[in-house]
Amino acid sequence: MAVKVLILEDNPVARSFLCRVVRESFSDTIAITEAGDLESARAQISLTGGASGLHGVDPFKLILVDLELPDGNGMELLSELTQYPATKIVTTLYSDDDHLFPALQCGADGYLLKEDRFEVLVEELQKIVRGQPPLSPAIARRLLTHFRSGGRADRAAPDSGFSTSPDLLSTTSAPVPIGKVPDHERLTPRESEVLTYLSKGFTIKEIASLMGIKWFTVNDHIKSIYKKLNVSSRAEAAVLATKQGLV
Template identity: 55%
Template sequence: MPIRVLIVEDNAVARGFLTRVVRESFSDELSFVEAAGIEAASAALDLQGQGTEAFRLILCDLEQPDQAGLTLLARLAGYPAIRIATTLHSDDDHLFPALQCGASGYLLKEDRFEVLVEELQRIVRGQPPLSPSMARRMLAFLRAQPLPEGDARALTPRESEVLLQISKGFTVKEIARLMGMKGQMVNEHIRGAYRKLALTSTPQQALLAGATLDT
């Protein structure tokens, strides 16, 4: 059974480029659906309720009009697929709302082809990207949430420590050595922080944060 991939991108050249990136990233048989906007993407997703195989990988462009990309990511919260935001902007102000909406990671469309292939493979392997500045922002946001003691949405001490070390500029390999754990466990803590950011954020918060960039 081929792996179904949904690429949501309003620029035809970019859609073709991202399709090539995905093809190069996997040796598995792939089945692509390309959507130029949220309406076409929604139609493709709705077909799954009629017996169509579920998508396992979704790439969603953040530069669509009226925050359609963020809206789609928010709608897909909890959807059992790897959801990746694609964007031209590398700054945290653009990327953070996508993570709040539940993105599993992000790709910068202006990166070189071989870099995008490597980054996509890393995300699919469970190694999401996280810059020091993004780690600081995640840590501040999650620590500020008014959650009761023991709430499953709160960061664990290990997750907090991993984010803190990343915010200082340490790599996953360096953090593994410092904390006496395998790199795989460090990445698991990063994924845990990703999940909790999405769980403690509302779609309205993410869309509001994204809207301020357009004003």
């Protein structure tokens, strides 16, 4: 089954460029849906269960979101999709703090600049399968500068579900609870298997290969693991799981 991708971009030339970037970035069979405005994007999402509806109807696994659109701002859609099971990445020309941090707060899992070279964007998108947040080099530098200069860490985004430590976006780690996990929040066998591989240092792509599943599916399992264990990195998840005998 093809991996479904939604690209929200009002400029036809930029949209075509991003389609090429996506197809070049992943070895999976990709099915791309294009939208030129918020209304069209919402209509497509409604066909896959809606922003907060049922997701058993083959939802999008990757969504690229432009910020400035004819009928609003892409951050509106990001805010609506906080519960939607997809990796959401901003693709924009804006690299300033006034756009970067609000986008992360709205739930963006990555932030890419469309002005970057084709090869750079492909490399950044490929980081998803390695468990790393896709960030344009200029954005990564801006984040480092912000936090090194004493910027407020709470302006950064909540955990995106990536398997790597969120040190780039946060100056401190969330406390790890050590109480017993309620039965209804215990990990499924598949999630336990993913967590075991994570604790051993395997990347998302390697885990997918070992388990015979898509890397997007592995990423979904990781998001569920983080939510159930109330952690924000693979290190925290592995420590807590060991303490509680979950793996």
